Amino acid sequence: VATVSRALLNYPQVNASTRARVVRAVRTLGYIPNRAAQSLVVRATQTLGLLIPDATDPMHGQFVAGFEEEAAAHDYTVFVGNGRKRADRERRALELFVMQRADGVTLIGSVLRQREVRALLRPSPAIFVNGEHPGLAGYRTDLATGCLRADDAAGVTAAVEHLLAMGCRRFAYAGGLGTASDITRRQAAIHALRRAAGRLRRLRTYAAMPGAPGSDAELAAAIAADGMDAVLCYDDKLAVSLLAALRARRLSVPDQIAVVGFDDIPFAKLSNPSLTTVAQPSVEMGRRAAAMVLEALRMGRLPASARLPVSLVIRGSSARSIPHAPAPSRARP
């Protein structure tokens, strides 16, 4: 049995002919090693835990795809847990990961406190992607290691500058979930408006309740009633719903009102009008996050936190005939 183990693990010290016999026997018997037993002795399970807030969201689907790909390439299997943005569900999922002794875990959009999670998971590494605990607003308080972020503020700034260049003057922000990225995006918009155009530019905030029936219609009505001519949406899902609601009110986008989303989900370029948005490299972030856990496992310590660049993708929902200046940097046609 020890020889079989060594042969299968490609230890050099097995005779070639012995190894051949082992391989043959394994094949005819259809033997597949039991990882639970292996893990008991090597103290590693070759599994990674991945906690997502909502499997239904296209952005997370892409993230999962990238993550799973990278993990599988290194022979790791991935557990997924759906946290549904609720602290109790997230904790429960993490506990399951611990019971399974996942070698490392990655949390995307988690609402939990990072220190709490690290303590719970210790000594396994925890990687945070776009952490959403409200205390993280502004992203200054992300831990120094093991955190991955899209640079939301830069994206929003680019979006605001673009909209200003397009001649927009009355800015709305639709969001209000109160999560870190919601707060951060809104703040970034406020700062960008101040910087660009003095204190006169106000940003009016509208609360969106995703999923609530009729809420998009109300949102569109309020924005229209207030005479806004640009709306920055928390994410593409919201932006696309808003597009539909504005259409229902016969408000023309982008002529009467420009709409910008966030994420660049696959559907963004297919909507009508196509959606201007801040693109996050979701698949790439998934791959990168998996790579970070694996690195932590290999090195025995967490890699430094990183902030990934985003890019403004200008499309039909904001592209009116240009009044003064051309659109700013980083845009694809």
Next chain:
Amino acid sequence: VATVSRALLNYPQVNASTRARVVRAVRTLGYIPNRAAQSLVVRATQTLGLLIPDATDPMHGQFVAGFEEEAAAHDYTVFVGNGRKRADRERRALELFVMQRADGVTLIGSVLRQREVRALLRPSPAIFVNGEHPGLAGYRTDLATGCLRADDAAGVTAAVEHLLAMGCRRFAYAGGLGTASDITRRQAAIHALRRAAGRLRRLRTYAAMPGAPGSDAELAAAIAADGMDAVLCYDDKLAVSLLAALRARRLSVPDQIAVVGFDDIPFAKLSNPSLTTVAQPSVEMGRRAAAMVLEALRMGRLPASARLPVSLVIRGSSARSIPHAPAPSRARP
């Protein structure tokens, strides 16, 4: 140690005060049992494997959400593997599941042969959801147990009848991946046209290459050139892309051409025009699939195969002013 085990597993034969002491100690020590060790002795891992073809697809995201929810409710953790519609990747993912000794596995949209999978996974139960092995076309060859299907043919039939009632006469089918559901949907359309309108009605098939750049534009061009007035799409993703491509050609939907999709992904109702489609209860199917594996585990044998009803959701992409008859059953406004 034995007593602790018994206390934690709620064996009746432990003294209440002893149990209390155990619980207290467990809490202060932060002890969490090791499932790998448990599974070694109880020969069950409390894990389920889930193989999906593409984590990026909204329909699969919804399925995963339902599946994970049901599994978590029964204290099972789920492994996901991304098969990318390639037999070799699927086999690799299944092998990982076997190594982890997942108690049961579910395959959605798998291109593998069901018997091969069952053999590979034996004795663990395998549940097939919308199996896509080409030999499954028509769905007559699904195994008698452990298969779950949406009733694609019924959905397509309803769609065709609806389009005929709307006055459409020149039908196109866009698809051609060659998978079971692709073939089945196309065949169902052909039969529905024959039955409804004699042999004169032809269904013209167009090959769509999802993801290939420019392919949607070519598809739209071909359909337009042939003067089609209705197109049944393999799925919503394709339908929504086609909508964008038709728009780019300034073809008006639904006036010049009606478009119908399949799945009812969340964006179907948000597209412009909103998309008429055959709705699959994706989340529910995920829950149901998980319930089927769990039942198989409980009963020791596979539950009977089932076919779930679908419903035609009529929306803007097919709703021209009605020429003769009102739209058929099962529609939402």
Next chain:
DNA sequence: CTGAAAGCGCTAACAG
């Protein structure tokens, strides 16, 4: 009711 002992399937240290 509780402790001691065996053993789940495997890897690693140790002889030979």
Next chain:
DNA sequence: CTGTTAGCGCTTTCAG
């Protein structure tokens, strides 16, 4: 190079 032995963390007899 290969077999023997111990032991990973747990559950389940088996005694007491």
